[in-house]
Amino acid sequence: MTSIPANRIAAIEARRDELQSLMATGDLSGDRFAHVSKEYAELEPVAAVAGEVRRLRAEAESLQHMTHDADEELRAMASEELHENAVALAAAERRLALALLPRDAADEHSAILEIRAGVGGDEAGLFAGDLLRMYQRYADHRGWRTELMSASASEAGGFKEVVLSVEGKGVFARLKFESGVHRVQRVPVTEAGGRIHTSAATVAVLPEAEEADVHIDDRDLRIDIYRSSGPGGQSVNTTDSAVRIVHIPTGLVVIQQDEKSQHKNKAKALKVLRARLYEMERERLHAERAGARKSMVGSGDRSERIRTYNFPQGRVTDHRINLTLHRLPEILEGEMDDLLGALIAQDEADRLASLDG
Helix, strand or coil, rough: CCCHHHHHHHHHHHHHHHHHHHHHHHHCCHHHHHHHHHHHHHHHHHHHHHHHHHHHHHHHHHHHCCCCCHHHHHHHHHHHHHHHHHHHHHHHHHHHHHHHHCCCCCCCEEEEEECCCCCCCCHHHHHHHHHHHHHHHHHHCCCCEEEEEEECCCCCCCCEEEEEEECCHHHHHHHHCCEEEEEEECCCCCCCCCCEEEEEEEECCCCCCCCCCCCCCCEEEEEEECCECCCCHHHHHCCCCCEEEEECCCCCEEEECCCCCCHHHHHHHHHHHHHHHHHHHHHHHHHHHHHHCCCCCCCCCCCEEEEEEECCCCEEEEECCCEEEHHHHHHHHCCHHHHHHHHHHHHHHHHHHHHHC
């Protein structure tokens, strides 16, 4: 890993001190103060780690001199402390390198999860329902708020498609690697012969966009209002409340009919549309920046098979990082931290390695 130059560390600390002085003057206007305080809040933890690196480097230099002292006991003590210092310095330099990596602006956002049944018929729909409950339970563990945006039920009790909003700080950062094809291997309840079937569901994780992130011109929208209908043509309600929004420039279509209120359906549809447009722009920028390099974990390719849930063996395997956990029941109950933590750690390692590449 490339060592952070001393002049870079000095510049970080100097900027932190400059921002601190600006806020202390009391001369800043409301907007200017908000801008400065936001930059300070983002920079201060980075500057704290930079200061720790600087201190440990100075301590290492001092200890290195002491290892040449005439006093044998002092030399031994210095050598021992130098080893401890090296371990602490390596850890601090890694933290600083991670803090200085380009940040994904969407990481702190809430997220919208779109889960669709894939190959496998009714079993795929049931699996889509299992994934939905897994993410809902994980959100509960993290103290996040979930809302079912829309759902298209399958006849066997699962879902053809379901959209879930997950609100909280840093949701997208923890869930963004879930995009892709999830595969399940198990004996369906309808299988009399006990044969293992393989089916799949696709997950797309979109960062939730604020109005400031994506401007949608009303002239670019075609909005149709019609009567909601459930499976088999049954009327969900007796008013024209279902909403279909077409974004004319991109051709994106969002349909929302789960609420009885036309206004609520429109608001939900716009929320999903905004997230999809935001993700389209992020993907375009990512493609421009990525060039030939492709992150092993964070490709975001929704056609990529990323994980297998094997019920007979009680295991979950993430194919991107070759990780197998024999904790399938717990993971489906929302205990996903070990799995997601490993993916985040691998992404950090990949991005650190790219600095040296």
